[in-house]
Amino acid sequence: MAKKLLLTCMAAVLVFTAACSNGNNGKNNASSTASSSAPAATESAAASEKPLDKVTFSYFLGVANAPDVNTNETTIGKAFEDQTGVNFKIEHLVGDLKAKIGTMIASNDYPDVINPDAGIDQLVDAGAFMDLTDLIEKSPNIKRVYGPFLNQMKAADGKIYYLPISAQVGDFVPDPEINQGAFWIQRRVLKEAGYPKIKTLDEYTKLIEDYVAKHKDEDLTGLISLTHDWRFFATSNVPMHLDGYPNDGNVEVDMTTFEAKTYYTTDSTKRWLQKLNDLNAKGLFDKASFVDNYDQYLAKLSSKKVLGFFDYGWQSANARNLLVDAARQDPTQDDFVYFPMPLTWDGGKDQLLDPPGFVKNRGIGISVSAKDPERIMGYWDNLLKEENQILKSWGIKGETYEVDDKGRFYRTAEQIKKIDEPFNLSFGFRYFNWDWPQYGANSTLSDGNAFAPGFQPEVFQMRLTDADKTILEKYGVKTYSELFAAPDDRAWYPAWGIPKTQGSPEQIWETTKDEVTKKFYPKLVLAKPADFDKVWEEYLTAFGKLDTAGYEKWYTEQIKAAIEAAK
Numbered sequence: 201m202a203k204k205l206l207l208t209c210m211a212a213v214l215v216f217t218a219a220c221s222n223g224n225n226g227k228n229n230a231s232s233t234a235s236s237s238a239p240a241a242t243e244s245a246a247a248s249e250k251p252l253d254k255v256t257f258s259y260f261l262g263v264a265n266a267p268d269v270n271t272n273e274t275t276i277g278k279a280f281e282d283q284t285g286v287n288f289k290i291e292h293l294v295g296d297l298k299a300k301i302g303t304m305i306a307s308n309d310y311p312d313v314i315n316p317d318a319g320i321d322q323l324v325d326a327g328a329f330m331d332l333t334d335l336i337e338k339s340p341n342i343k344r345v346y347g348p349f350l351n352q353m354k355a356a357d358g359k360i361y362y363l364p365i366s367a368q369v370g371d372f373v374p375d376p377e378i379n380q381g382a383f384w385i386q387r388r389v390l391k392e393a394g395y396p397k398i399k400t401l402d403e404y405t406k407l408i409e410d411y412v413a414k415h416k417d418e419d420l421t422g423l424i425s426l427t428h429d430w431r432f433f434a435t436s437n438v439p440m441h442l443d444g445y446p447n448d449g450n451v452e453v454d455m456t457t458f459e460a461k462t463y464y465t466t467d468s469t470k471r472w473l474q475k476l477n478d479l480n481a482k483g484l485f486d487k488a489s490f491v492d493n494y495d496q497y498l499a500k501l502s503s504k505k506v507l508g509f510f511d512y513g514w515q516s517a518n519a520r521n522l523l524v525d526a527a528r529q530d531p532t533q534d535d536f537v538y539f540p541m542p543l544t545w546d547g548g549k550d551q552l553l554d555p556p557g558f559v560k561n562r563g564i565g566i567s568v569s570a571k572d573p574e575r576i577m578g579y580w581d582n583l584l585k586e587e588n589q590i591l592k593s594w595g596i597k598g599e600t601y602e603v604d605d606k607g608r609f610y611r612t613a614e615q616i617k618k619i620d621e622p623f624n625l626s627f628g629f630r631y632f633n634w635d636w637p638q639y640g641a642n643s644t645l646s647d648g649n650a651f652a653p654g655f656q657p658e659v660f661q662m663r664l665t666d667a668d669k670t671i672l673e674k675y676g677v678k679t680y681s682e683l684f685a686a687p688d689d690r691a692w693y694p695a696w697g698i699p700k701t702q703g704s705p706e707q708i709w710e711t712t713k714d715e716v717t718k719k720f721y722p723k724l725v726l727a728k729p730a731d732f733d734k735v736w737e738e739y740l741t742a743f744g745k746l747d748t749a750g751y752e753k754w755y756t757e758q759i760k761a762a763i764e765a766a767k
Contacts, residue, residue, distance in 0.1 A: 260314050261290055353560065383509075399542075421486045425485075433449075499519075600627070
């Protein structure tokens, strides 16, 4: 499933505040002020009519992308506490998301604020969130940012239960990095092969196979895949991308008829799983991919032993950033940095880059157990002031960014060097990068600067090392995204972001589909090659029990309705 994608955007800011600084997301992406027209955090606090009593709210975040923290223990969070008197104690997910949410619902005792990722429908149906409609009306900055999307944010009962994580503000700025899907490969593999311009999966796996054969004594892993919990989509989505479609989740949408079709039983999925089966038989695929959790997966990516993998940039950023940090400190480590490749079955047009979209089925809400909803909403409204969006994304002028005589934001080489992963945690870039109400990653500020530092051309070019410039030059581009085809506009995008009611036929289809694929994909990949077709037939039989035709019909109707609404 496509979940996280949004983390589309979800990570753009992480990978690009972190990436611009040191190299998602998660979610992953990136805070006093920026220009003479934007007051500093301390000035904002001083301007308050009177000091507010300090209060701490509990915040559960349904992803495991950082250590737990009090936001006031970070530079950004302390500035926001000075402005509002509010601190949040963030608890990140440990273990299974569904089990955690189920426990909350059973006890009817919730944290003040919940950002449950893929579990949001479950909590809405359980009545865990309060209606935010009236509070939004009293929040000028929330109305400014989310105003164009308020109707889309309404549930079936007409109420608004959560704020989606990001909304496009200002002009759309293209992403020079890759925060979405890509086939990643270590640079040393490309360098040894003479920087070939590969476009197909067969070419990609052949490169890996040849490299392993030449380095038998290095204990290398050719390919791994992420399958843990809801992140299983990092493995199951691949056929859709190889077919030349973007991350619409469970369906591919024909651009002429706008018919939505699933791909789980197509020749493309069979071909993908058979490729993994072949790699496994050759000892090139990590069998533990089907049992490793997310942390173990990231640890393997950062171990320097894994040559290739498919994943979304925001989701793999934590591990890749560690390798980038190491290469900045020691250029000889650049061989282990991953390079993104856009692949399709036939080498034709890819659609791995996201088109503009608005994800409606992910967000942050105030629970019915919250002690002071007005105070929480006031914090969010204050957070959405432009000077605070600059603070959470760019940081502090003179410390983490500068402004030239034309008003353009940039970072010096010294600033880029110091903004590594430990700095992101202590300063707060990591904690405020994505999981709050905010401008979308592709947004612009009122003065024309990019909201996300990594999207600012001056920052992107400055952060490139000599090794970065060399490999980009080898491929005839100045940014990583230039390697990929421009995305086609899709009024419904992303299809996976279309809300579904708990217990509805389409929601039941997705749950059952997950059960079937998680049961059979490991069997298919790890089977003896001679047994693959037999297991595939068993899989088709199990999948045939699902009402796939009804699911596709529902999705087609939703997509055509979105197209009509956009006219």
